[in-house]
Every structure is written in C-alpha cells, then in structure tokens.
Amino acid sequence: MANTIFKTNKGPFVSLMTGLPGGGKTFLGILLVAALLVPLSNLLLPETSPFHVPTYLVSLMGKYVCFALLALSVDLIWGFAGILSLGHGAFFALGGYAMGMYLMRQIGDRGVYGNPVLPDFMVFLNWTELPWYWYGFDMFPFAMLMVLLVPGVLAFVFGWFAFRSRVTGVYLSIITQAMTYALLLAFFRNDMGFGGNNGLTDFKDLLGFDLQVTGTRLSLFVASVIALGLGYLVCCFITQSKLGRVLVAIRDAESRTRFSGYRVEYYKLFVFVVSAVLAGIAGALYVPQVGIINPSEFSPANSIEVVIWVAVGGRGTLWGAVLGAFLVNWGKSYFTGSFPEAWLYMLGGLFVFTTLFLPKGIVGTSATWIEKLKNRRRESPDIGAPLSVKEE
Amino acid sequence: MTTHANESSQQELTSILYLDGVSVSFDGFKALNNLSFVVEPGEMRAIIGPNGAGKTTMMDVITGKTKPDTGEVFFKGGIDLTKHDEAFIANLGIGRKFQKPTVFESQTVFHNLELSLKGEKGVMTTLFAALNDAEVARIIDVLGTIRLTEKAGDLAGNLSHGQKQWLEIGMLLMQDPDLLLVDEPVAGMTDAETEQTAILLREISATHSVVVVEHDMEFVRALKSKVTVLHEGSVLAEGSLDTVQNNQRVIEVYLGR
Numbered sequence: 269m270a271n272t273i274f275k276t277n278k279g280p281f282v283s284l285m286t287g288l289p290g291g292g293k294t295f296l297g298i299l300l301v302a303a304l305l306v307p308l309s310n311l312l313l314p315e316t317s318p319f320h321v322p323t324y325l326v327s328l329m330g331k332y333v334c335f336a337l338l339a340l341s342v343d344l345i346w347g348f349a350g351i352l353s354l355g356h357g358a359f360f361a362l363g364g365y366a367m368g369m370y371l372m373r374q375i376g377d378r379g380v381y382g383n384p385v386l387p388d389f390m391v392f393l394n395w396t397e398l399p400w401y402w403y404g405f406d407m408f409p410f411a412m413l414m415v416l417l418v419p420g421v422l423a424f425v426f427g428w429f430a431f432r433s434r435v436t437g438v439y440l441s442i443i444t445q446a447m448t449y450a451l452l453l454a455f456f457r458n459d460m461g462f463g464g465n466n467g468l469t470d471f472k473d474l475l476g477f478d479l480q481v482t483g484t485r486l487s488l489f490v491a492s493v494i495a496l497g498l499g500y501l502v503c504c505f506i507t508q509s510k511l512g513r514v515l516v517a518i519r520d521a522e523s524r525t526r527f528s529g530y531r532v533e534y535y536k537l538f539v540f541v542v543s544a545v546l547a548g549i550a551g552a553l554y555v556p557q558v559g560i561i562n563p564s565e566f567s568p569a570n571s572i573e574v575v576i577w578v579a580v581g582g583r584g585t586l587w588g589a590v591l592g593a594f595l596v597n598w599g600k601s602y603f604t605g606s607f608p609e610a611w612l613y614m615l616g617g618l619f620v621f622t623t624l625f626l627p628k629g630i631v632g633t634s635a636t637w638i639e640k641l642k643n644r645r646r647e648s649p650d651i652g653a654p655l656s657v658k659e660e
Numbered sequence: 661m662t663t664h665a666n667e668s669s670q671q672e673l674t675s676i677l678y679l680d681g682v683s684v685s686f687d688g689f690k691a692l693n694n695l696s697f698v699v700e701p702g703e704m705r706a707i708i709g710p711n712g713a714g715k716t717t718m719m720d721v722i723t724g725k726t727k728p729d730t731g732e733v734f735f736k737g738g739i740d741l742t743k744h745d746e747a748f749i750a751n752l753g754i755g756r757k758f759q760k761p762t763v764f765e766s767q768t769v770f771h772n773l774e775l776s777l778k779g780e781k782g783v784m785t786t787l788f789a790a791l792n793d794a795e796v797a798r799i800i801d802v803l804g805t806i807r808l809t810e811k812a813g814d815l816a817g818n819l820s821h822g823q824k825q826w827l828e829i830g831m832l833l834m835q836d837p838d839l840l841l842v843d844e845p846v847a848g849m850t851d852a853e854t855e856q857t858a859i860l861l862r863e864i865s866a867t868h869s870v871v872v873v874e875h876d877m878e879f880v881r882a883l884k885s886k887v888t889v890l891h892e893g894s895v896l897a898e899g900s901l902d903t904v905q906n907n908q909r910v911i912e913v914y915l916g917r
Contacts, residue, residue: 280792
C-alpha cells in the first residue's frame with residue numbers, strides 16, 4: 269500500500285491519464301452516450317416511438333447542460349478553494365451577452381426596421397451610430413474571444429482587489445452579490461446600449477445556420493455536451509494537480525498555507541478566473557438555445573440558485589454539481605408547470621434539507637455511505653472471506 | 661555608546677534572528693514593549709512567559725503577519741523581515757508551527773508533506789508539478805523523523821493530537837528552514853508524547869536554529885537550551901533554566917500573584 273502512496277503525483281497529465289476522481293469515467297461515458305443517442309433518436313425514430321426525443325426537449329436538455337457547466341465552475345471555486353461566489357451568474361450572463369451581440373449583428377437588415385448595421389433597439393432609441401464596443405461583434409472569432417475575455421478580465425480585476433485585500437468568507441460572498449447586482453442595474457439602463465430591460469432577442473442564425481432548424485438545435489446540444497465534458501476534464505486536471513491540493517489546503521487552513529510559502533491570493537485569482545471563463549462559455553452556449561439574453565440573468569437570486577445546485581449535488585465532487593444542476597432544474601421545470609406557487613418554497617426547503625441532512629450533497633453523502641458499508645463488510649467476520657485468505 | 665553600537669551591529673550581522681526595540685500595540689494595549697533579543701545560528705532557544713507576555717505576537721512579527729510599530733527585525737544578518745509578507749518570509753527560510761496543530765486535515769499525511777516541500781511556489785509551477793525521486797526520498801526521510809511512516813496514506817484529520825503536532829513539525833522540516841519557530845509543541849500531549857517531542861526537537865536543533873515557545877517547565881528542562889523569559893512584552897531574564905528559575909523577578913512574576 270505504501271508504495272502506491274509514494275508513487276502519487278507524477279504530474280497532472282499522468283494523473284488525468286491514469287485515473288479520474290471517483291465516478292469520472294462513468295460520467296464522461298454518460299455524456300458521450302447522451303451526445304450520440306439524443307440526436308440519433310430525434311432524427312431516426314418516428315415521433316410515435318416512446319424513445320423519440322422531441323426537439324423542444326433537446327433544447328431544454330441543452331439548457332440544462334449549460335447550467336451544469338455553470339454549476340461545475342462554481343464547484344471548482346467553492347468546493348475546492350472555499351470561495352463562495354454568490355455572483356457567478358454575472359460571468360454566465362456576460363458570456364451570454366457576448367454571444368447575443370454576435371447574434372444581433374447576424375440579423376443584419378432582417379430586423380423590424382431593416383437597418384443593416386444597427387440592431388432594432390438602437391433604431392428605436394433613435395441612435396444613428398453603432399457604439400464602439402459593438403465593433404467586431406459581427407465576426408464570430410472575435411465574439412468568441414470576448415466570450416472568454418470579458419468574464420475572465422472582470423474576474424481578474426475583481427479577484428485582484430478582493431483576494432489581495434484578503435477578503436474572505438461571507439464578506440467575499442456579499443461583494444460578489446453586489447457585483448452582479450450592480451451589473452443588473454447597469455444592463456437595465458437603455459443608454460448602456462445592450463437593449464435595456466428587453467435585452468437581446470429575435471436572433472435569426474448562428475454562423476449562417478437557422479436557429480429554428482432542428483439540425484442547428486441538435487448541434488448546439490452536442491456542442492454544449494462537449495463543452496461540459498471538456499470543462500469537466502479541465503476541472504479534473506486542476507484539482508488532481510498539486511495546485512488542486514494547494515487549493516484544498518487554502519480552503520482548510522489558509523494561514524497555514526501562507527506560512528508554507530504559497531501566495532494564496534495568486535492561487536485564488538487563478539482558479540477564480542478559470543471558473544469565470546467556464547461560466548462565460550456556459551452562458552454563450554445557453555443564449556442561442558433559449559433565444560434571449562436579458563438583465564434578469566444578472567439577478568442575485570439566479571446566482572444563489574447555482575449554489576443550491578452545487579450544494580444538492582455535493583460540493584467538491586465536480587460531477588455531483590452537474591447532477592445537482594440537472595435534478596434541481598428538472599424539478600423546477602416540472603413543479604413550475606404543475607404547482608407554480610409552490611416552487612420557491614420547495615427550493616428553499618430543499619436548501620435547508622440539504623444543509624441539515626445532506627451536508628456533503630447527494631454524491632458526497634452516498635460516497636460516505638458506500639465507504640461505511642465496505643468497512644463494515646471488511647470488519648465483520650461472517651460476511652465475505654476471512655482476512656487471512658485474502659492476503660494469500 | 662560607540663562600542664555598544666558596534667557590538668550590536670556586529671551581532672546584527674552574525675545572528676540568525678535579531679530583534680531590537682520592537683513594539684507593537686493593539687488599540688493602546690502594548691503587546692510588545694521594546695523587545696530585544698538575539699538568536700545565534702544553530703542555537704535552540706526556549707521562550708517562556710505567562711499568558712499575555714507577547715509570545716504569539718512576537719511570532720507574528722517575525723513571520724510577517726504583524727508589522728511592528730517601531731523596532732528592527734533582521735534575519736540572517738541583513739534581511740529586514742518587517743518589509744516582507746508571510747509567503748516571502750516562509751520561502752526565505754523561516755518555518756512556523758502554530759499553537760493549535762494546523763495541518764491540512766482533508767489530505768493525506770504524505771500530501772501534507774508534499775505541499776510543504778521546499779521549492780518554487782508559483783501558480784504555474786505548482787499546476788504542472790511532479791514529484792521526482794529525490795523529493796520522494798526526502799518525504800520518506802521526514803516521515804521517519806516524525807515517526808509517521810505507517811500513517812503516510814492516512815488523512816491528517818484522522819491523526820491523534822500528538823501526531824498532528826509532529827506532522828506539523830514535519831511540514832516545517834520539508835520547508836528546510838534555517839530557523840524554526842515552534843509555538844507550544846507539547847500542549848495537550850501525553851507524557852510519553854512530550855518526551856518523544858523533546859527528543860525530536862533536539863534532533864532537529866542539531867541542524868537548524870530553533871525557537872520554542874512553551875509553558876511546560878518539565879519540557880523546557882528536557883530541551884536543555886538557553887531560556888528567555890518574556891513579561892508584558894519585553895525580556896525579563898535570560899540564561900539557563902536554573903538561572904532564570906532562581907531570578908527574583910521571575911519568581912515574582914510567576915508566583916507573586
């Protein structure tokens with residue numbers, strides 16, 4: 269046994285090749301199967317078949333997959349580095365707005381007012397020129413770069429000041445809330461040039477593909493699943509490296525980590541920026557699938573909901589966060605349809621229940637139970653083989 | 661006057677740790693009041709004093725957690741510690757053990773030592789870091805020194821109180837510091853563990869300078885080192901344990917209340 273311990277840490281690439289954290293392979297397998305089967309069933313099976321996945325359901329699932337990527341990004345910072353961000357919806361929304369701006373420019377002269385350059389809302393506001401920060405968004409690569417850069421740079425600047433001033437715990441959570449709330453108010457204003465209250469909508473096509481066509485919707489679903497899979501691998505790479513262990517060390521004993529010679533603020537900044545970029549990608553994939561982005565995505569309640577997904581699934585388990593996002597959102601879709609008044613109470617109740625009875629979430633708690641069962645079996649003499657036989 | 665200045669600057673250059681006239685106050689309370697003492701390279705020094713004597717504040721000042729209001733703190737002759745932060749000072753070669761054992765509880769003993777390994781501590785270096793054979797050998801070596809070889813794969817959180825204290829000392833050894841600051845290493849230990857710890861620290865002091873803050877007189881006696889007595893933020897007496905125990909002022913401070 270000792271030998272295996274001493275062979276740990278051959279570098280993050282080897283860790284990733286030789287083993288994913290518990291359940292990781294199964295999780296990637298499920299993603300792969302979903303990416304293949306969902307489009308196939310939609311295209312090949314007749315609509316009467318019980319296994320046919322209707323297109324509206326594909327888009328709904330695509331939306332969940334984006335939420336799952338957002339949950340993953342929150343788990344990376346909260347579960348591993350102990351940074352509880354209550355404003356991660358802001359990075360998601362910024363990625364979404366960057367994609368939305370590209371989609372707006374794609375509309376061209378097909379808008380209601382037929383202006384070849386200005387989006388409808390600008391014509392409506394009697395603007396005559398495109399604001400400078402809309403330049404370049406007609407080019408897809410530039411827009412995609414902005415999807416990564418805008419959330420990343422905001423996270424860097426925000427994190428630089430917050431972590432360097434050693435703002436931690438509840439205080440950090442509060443200022444992340446303030447950040448997303450400030451952005452919410454800013455994006456509500458018409459003269460910001462992002463469509464105000466209504467946001468950006470009426471999208472027509474993406475890279476020339478009509479967004480209403482089934483093929484485009486299937487492709488977006490598959491792209492989201494791939495993004496989730498890659499995001500998961502990035503998170504595994506980070507958390508299985510020595511840097512991942514430094515993050516856990518910071519979470520558990522920040523000052524010990526400092527006295528061990530690590531610049532804690534740089535580590536937090538690194539993982540916060542990576543997480544914000546992942547959230548931005550999730551937002552960019554979300555917008556074409558739902559067809560709209562508006563300031564309500566910045567609302568603090570949205571960001572808090574993400575934290576609930578992660579808590580329900582299990583902090584620090586990565587795919588647990590994905591599971592939590594799916595379960596809670598499926599519950600939301602179901603219950604807001606059947607009992608619309610009850611949903612918020614149920615969500616609140618769920619959070620209280622998780623905190624009290626499943627502090628490690630579904631995945632963490634079931635892992636603990638499995639561990640206990642294994643130990644009991646090993647200790648109990650009448651189940652399984654005796655120890656001496658095992659050793660031979 | 662000139663001779664005194666020369667003498668002190670001489671000490672400043674050759675000593676491993678040099679504190680001169682250090683004062684720190686919190687909301688008017690003087691935690692350290694004109695504190696001065698010198699630790700020579702290779703020396704083991706025990707620092708004793710009643711509660712509130714300023715022992716922990718002194719550690720905070722040396723490790724960069726607290727900046728002194730006035731006074732000088734020099735390491736290895738020329739390095740002004742008041743100008744640096746914790747991480748920089750740790751990498752300079754000062755290791756600190758906390759009063760309450762502080763280890764990374766949710767990680768294995770092995771990984772606790774790995775994280776404390778001396779070397780480049782930048783973000784990117786750490787992201788791509790892999791252990792080489794020499795480093796593994798070093799970790800195995802330290803595991804032996806702190807008597808935790810059998811526990812290498814256990815979570816640090818599952819260790820006994822005494823074992824956590826040793827693990828933290830082991831983490832300091834991994835940093836390979838020139839100076840170890842050890843805050844109450846035997847608090848809450850059994851007698852057998854206390855004895856083991858004294859042996860461990862004496863082993864360590866053969867190759868490192870060590871400053872031990874302690875309440876337990878039996879333990880300080882077992883260390884067989886020079887003793888500095890702190891009281892109300894400054895040095896009350898200094899010398900062998902027997903000398904300071906017979907010092908009239910020390911007796912007053914310890915027993916006179």
